[in-house]
Amino acid sequence: MSSVIVIGAGACGMMASIVASRDGHSVILLEKLGDVGAKLKASGGGRCNLTNTLPNDIFIEHFRRDGRFISNALEMFDSSAVREFFLSIGVETVSKDGFRVFPIGHSSKTILKALKNEMSRVGVEVLCNQRVESIEIEGGIKKVSTLFDKFEAQNIIIATGGLGYPLLGSDGDGYNFAKEMGHKVTPLYPAMMPLRVKESWVNSCRADTVAKVELRVNLKKYKKLYAKGDLIFSKDGIRGPVVLDFSREITPLLDKLDEVPLMMNLTKGLNQEEIRDKFKKIVKDKRDILTIDMVQTILPLSIAQALCDEVEADSQMQFSKLQGATKDKLILILAQTPLTIIGHDGFKMAMVTRGGVSLKDINPKTMESRLVDGVYFCGEVVNLDGPCGGYNLQWSFSSGFLAGKLL
Secondary structure, X not given: OEEEEEEOOXXXXXXXXXXXXXXXXXXXXXXXXXXXXXXXHHHHHHOOOOEEOOOHHHHHHOOHHHHHHHHHHHHHOOHHHHHHHHHHOOOOEEOOOOOEEEEOOXXXXXXXXXXXXXXXXXXXXXXXXXXXXXXXXXXXXXXXEEOOOEEEEEEEEEOOOOOOOHHHOOOOHHHHHHHHOOOOEOOOEEEOOOEEEOOHHHHHHOOOEEEEEEEEEOOHHHOOOEEEEEEEEOOOEEEOHHHHHHHHHHHHHHHHOOOEEEEEEOOOOOOHHHHHHHHHHHHHHOOOOEHHHHHOOOOOHHHHHHHHHHOOOOOOOEXXXXXXXXXXXXXXXXXXXXXXXXXXOHHHHOOEEEOOEOHHHEOOOOOEEOOOOOEEEOHHHEOOOOOOOOHHHHHHHHHHHHHHOOO
C-alpha cells in the first residue's frame, strides 16, 4: 500500500507528486492518457506562461471574491517559489514584459521534461493509460480501481482538471469522484474561450487586432462586469486576451439569457467628446480628409469601414461634409460599439472550467476535504479560475504543492 495516490498528471498532479515524494512518501501517479502533462504541453500555445510577477495581494484580487481562498497556498508557494523550483530542476525562467513568466526557451517541452526527470529522480511511480473507474474508502484506506488494476493508499489527491479540451484528458471524472464522496460541485461552465456574436459586420473585420478595448455587459443588473485588453475579430465573433478573460463571466449568463448584450469601447477609452475634439483638430489641418481616413486615425481600415456602414455614413465623402446627425451617429458608435453575444463552442474550445468542487468543502490551509480525511483536491477541479496571464498555472502549482504536503 502506498502513502499517496495522485489522480491526474497535469501541472498540479505532478507538483503534488514531487512534493509528497520529496517528503518521504511513497507516491503513485495515475494518468488516463498515454503520457503526462498533455494540457501543460499545450499551455499558452506551447510557450507555457508559468506565472506572473504580481505581488501576492494583487494576484489574489484577480480571482475576485473567492481569491482569499488561495492565500495559504500562495503564501507557501508563490511566483518566486515557482521560479526557484524550476531553476532547481534545470529550467531558467524569464519575464521579458515584466509581467508574464515563461521558461527561457518559451517552450512547454522544457517544463514537461524537467518535471518528468524530477518525478523519476524522487521515485514517483508514474502509471499512464490508467483511467480511474472508482474510489472506495474503507476504514480510512482509499481503494482506487482502474480498468486494469487496483491500488490502495492512506491518502488520495484528486488533480483531474476540469472539462476543457477533453482531447487532452479533461472529462470531468474528478467531479464525479467528489460527488460520490458527498462533496458539492458547483455549476460548471466553459471559460477562457472565443465568443460568437449576432452582428454580421464583424465578418469583414477578421484578423484585425484592437488594443485596450473595454468591454461591459450592457444590462443594468450586470453593469459591474467589465474587462479591458486586446480584442481580435473573427469570422463569426470575437477572440483575443480580453475575450478569453471576459468569457468566464459571459458563459454563465448565456445559460440564463438567450443573448448577452455588450458595449465596447474600441478607441482606447476616448469618449464621444474626446473623439469629436480629435476630429475637429484634424479637420483644421486637413479640410478635405475623407470620412474613412478620419476614422482610420482611430481604428484599422476594415473596422472603420464596417462602422461607417453601420450608421450609413458615406466613407468616401469628406468628413466635413457629413450631415451633423450622421457625424453624431458615427462618433457614438466609435465610443460605444454594441455587440451581442449569442454563443460559444462549449468545452471543446475552453481552456479553463468555471466551477468545481465547492470551496466550502475544502480546507484552504491544507487542500484536504472537510468531509473525508485523507482526500485532497487541487487545481482546476476546485471551484476557482483566474484570467489569462499565468494565474491558472500558478494556482495549479501552488495548490498542488500544498496538497502534496499532506498537512
